Amino acid sequence: MYYEYHDFSKTDKKKLVALMEVGVKKEIEQFLKKSLVKHQAIVQKTHEDIRKPYWAFYEEFKTFSKQLTNTYDGWRHRALPGIIAGLLVDGILSETDVSDFTPDGREKLAAMEQRIHNFRAS
Secondary structure, eight states, X not given: OOOOGGGSOHHHHHHHHHHHHXXXXXXXXXXXXXXXXXXXXXXXXXXXXXXXHHHHHHHHHHHHHHXXXXXXXXXXXXXXXXXXXXXXXXXXXXXXXXXXXXXXXXXXXXXXXXXXXXXXXX
């Protein structure tokens, strides 16, 4: 089932909006942790031409920045539950992040998560 913003209770709507900020912070944190390992590997290894690993590292950062912009800039309230469900499926957000939703809100998000899982599996 697909739910839109208006399908959630007033209290859950406020939590959905707040989760966008949590989602972007967690996604950046996860990316930076992975990048730190790659950065250290580049620095510790001797390179014939340091520009090649640098440009590869830069391209990863640029791709991530574009993905962040596409996900978090210009979102509409209508699409918010789908974005949050996608962040749950991708492991950016956890069940702990939505534990304070109403039972109805958690059920709707779980249904959307399942729909995304099914779509990606096909």
